[in-house]
Structures are given as structure tokens and as C-alpha cells.
Amino acid sequence: xxxxxxxxxxxxxxxxxxxxxxxxxxxxxxxxxxxxxxxxxxxxxxxxxxxxxxxxxxxxxxxxxxxxxxxxxxxxxxxxxxxxxxxxxxxxxxxxxxxxxxxxxxxxxxxxxxxxxxxxxxxxxxxxxxxxxxxxxxxxxxxxxxxxxxxxxxxxxxxxxxxxxxxxxxxxxxxxxxxxxxxxxxxxxxxxxxxxxxxxxxxxxxxxxxxxxxxxxxxxxxxxxxxxxxxxxxxxxxxxxxxxxxxxxxxxxxxxxxxxxxxxxxxxxxxxxxxxx
Numbered sequence: 001x002x003x004x005x006x007x008x009x010x011x012x013x014x015x016x017x018x019x020x021x022x023x024x025x026x027x028x029x030x031x032x033x034x035x036x037x038x039x040x041x042x043x044x045x046x047x048x049x050x051x052x053x054x055x056x057x058x059x060x061x062x063x064x065x066x067x068x069x070x071x072x073x074x075x076x077x078x079x080x081x082x083x084x085x086x087x088x089x090x091x092x093x094x095x096x097x098x099x100x101x102x103x104x105x106x107x108x109x110x111x112x113x114x115x116x117x118x119x120x121x122x123x124x125x126x127x128x129x130x131x132x133x134x135x136x137x138x139x140x141x142x143x144x145x146x147x148x149x150x151x152x153x154x155x156x157x158x159x160x161x162x163x164x165x166x167x168x169x170x171x172x173x174x175x176x177x178x179x180x181x182x183x184x185x186x187x188x189x190x191x192x193x194x195x196x197x198x199x200x201x202x203x204x205x206x207x208x209x210x211x212x213x214x215x216x217x218x219x220x221x222x223x224x225x226x227x228x229x230x231x232x233x234x235x236x237x238x239x240x241x242x243x244x245x246x247x248x249x250x251x252x253x254x255x256x257x258x259x260x261x262x263x264x265x266x267x268x269x270x271x272x273x274x275x276x277x
Contacts, residue, residue: 013150016180023172028163030233033151035159037130038090039192041149044240049141050169055099055125057081060141062101063128064119071117074103075137077237080144081125088148089128093191093232093262102235102255104272109234116255118267139245151192156199158224188240194254200224201273205256222271231256234270251276 011019013036040077049060056063059078062070070076080100101119121128153159155174165173181195194201203209206227212220235255239245252275261269 002081003212011150011180012148016150016152019176019179023176025169025172028165028169031163034152036150037192038088039149039151040085040088040190042145042188042190043145043147045145047141047143050130052141052143053125054128054130055081057084057144057146059144061131061134061138063099063125063130064101065123065127066129068119068121070131070135071103073105073136074115074117074276075107076134076139077102077104078139078144080190084144085146088146089191091191092161095120095257095265097121099128099165099265101124101209104215104253104255116270116272118255118270120267137156145164146190149189149192151189152177153193154181154195154196154200155273157193158221158228161221188238189236190234192233192236195252196254197252197275200228201254201256201271201275204273205231205271230258230260232259232262234262 013033016036017033020026020032025032027229044059047058047060049058052058052060054063057078057080061204062076062079064070079102082095082100083097085094086096099119099121101121103117103119105115155170160173178195181193199212203212203223208223208227214221215223233254234257235253237245237253237255239251254273254275256271256273257267258269261267
């Protein structure tokens with residue numbers, strides 16, 4: 001498991017292709033690579049919170065505009081300076097500049113929009129205010145670095161079902177899925193295909209979970225196809241013991257957002273779902 005200060009190698013499309021061929025997936029390698037989606041892996045380096053400049057990408061205590069309060073009963077996850085990320089974004093989903101500040105009720109694990117607040121501020125960093133007293137839980141202070149990664153649909157994704165994998169191909173794909181989509185243990189990720197331990201969180205986020213559960217298999221696939229065109233993985237956060245970051249003891253938190261909302265820079269309806277092993 002990577003600890004403080006490590007930046008692990010992430011896979012490019014050529015390396016993913018080699019992995020697919022190595023595991024006997026040459027029949028579906030080309031259609032799988034056509035489904036590859038760029039992501040941004042987040043790496044942590046220990047830092048003195050008070051020494052990091054205003055507007056830095058970081059965990060720790062937030063930098064907020066003076067008229068913005070820490071959301072009541074929510075914990076601070078972290079903040080991203082989008083100018084740090086923009087050079088790595090292939091599909092221009094995120095604004096080029098500004099700050100994203102992420103708050104979530106980590107103790108309740110309630111899968112509802114009201115349990116998450118994501119603020120977007122496109123202001124001069126010098127106008128931000130350093131909070132010095134936490135009003136909720138925070139993670140250890142660290143600066144963030146970013147690398148590009150490529151991801152593929154998860155094992156249960158509707159895109160994969162359409163490829164009609166044989167049993168041997170499916171088992172091979174299950175084996176390599178974590179290497180491609182989960183990154184290294186404790187890593188976090190922006191955008192790209194998510195690494196889901198169960199069904200896609202887009203079902204609950206879109207309000208279609210009940211309809212999906214009572215549908216026939218072909219109807220389920222139709223529902224999944226529809227919602228996969230409407231929703232995106234905004235942020236994926238794994239258990240990270242070196243950050244005191246635990247999601248239901250051993251799991252992954254997924255922050256999902258509607259594509260149209262992201263295009264408009266509207267982060268008011270992000271849905272959080274926690275997958276656990």
C-alpha cells in the first residue's frame with residue numbers, strides 16, 4: 001500500500017492494451033479500449049497546513065470565501081484548485097479555474113444529496129480565508145498531486161455486458177479490473193470510470209433503483225444504458241489508513257454528478273454512495 005509521499009505509476013492506454021492481451025482478452029481488446037475514459041489520480045504528500053498557500057489543493061482545514069460558513073454537521077473532505085487539474089483533463093468537464101471544496105457527513109453514511117455539499121468558488125485565492133478551528137472531522141493535512149490515468153468500465157457495467165464475454169473472458173477481466181480502475185490501495189480519483197464493488201451508484205442517484213430491481217434483465221440493461229449517458233463519476237475515494245480515511249471500515253465512497261449539471265458548473269446535487277467489502 002502506498003503511504004505518505006508516494007506517487008505510484010498509473011496506466012496509459014498502451015499499458016492497458018498489453019494487460020488485456022496478456023490475460024487472453026484479445027477478442028474484445030479493441031472495443032474495450034474504445035470505452036476507455038481518462039481519469040485523474042490523486043496522490044498525497046504530508047504538509048504543514050498553516051504553511052500551504054491559500055487556494056492550494058489539499059486535505060486538512062478548508063480555505064473558504066469570507067461569506068461562506070462551514071456546512072453544519074458535515075466534515076471537510078478536501079479542496080481542489082482546478083487550475084492544478086486542468087492540464088490533465090482530456091474531456092473538459094471541469095471548469096479551468098476556481099476551487100472545489102467538498103464536505104460530507106462521514107459518520108452518517110447517508111446516501112442522500114443533503115449529506116453532501118460541494119462548493120465551487122472562482123475567486124482570487126487571496127480572497128479566501130483559512131479556517132483554523134474545525135467544525136467537523138478533517139483528514140490529516142497534506143498537499144495533493146495529480147497524475148493522468150485511463151480507466152475501463154467495471155465488471156458489472158452495462159457497456160461490458162454488451163460485449164458478450166465468455167466465462168473465461170469475464171473471469172480474466174474480473175482479475176485485472178482492480179489494477180486498472182481501483183489504482184493502488186488508498187488512492188483517490190477524479191472522473192473516469194469508477195471502481196464499483198456492486199451495482200453502479202447511478203441507479204440510486206437517478207432514482208431508478210426500485211424500477212431496476214423489479215425489471216426483467218433486458219429492461220435492466222435499458223435503464224443502465226440510459227443512466228450511464230446522464231451521470232458521471234466525479235470523485236472516488238478509497239479507504240486510506242494513512243489518512244485516517246475509512247468508509248464503512250473497508251470501502252469506497254463514490255461522488256456522482258449529472259453530466260448536464262457538471263457542464264453548467266452546478267455541484268448542488270452531487271450524490272454520495274458508499275460501497276463496502
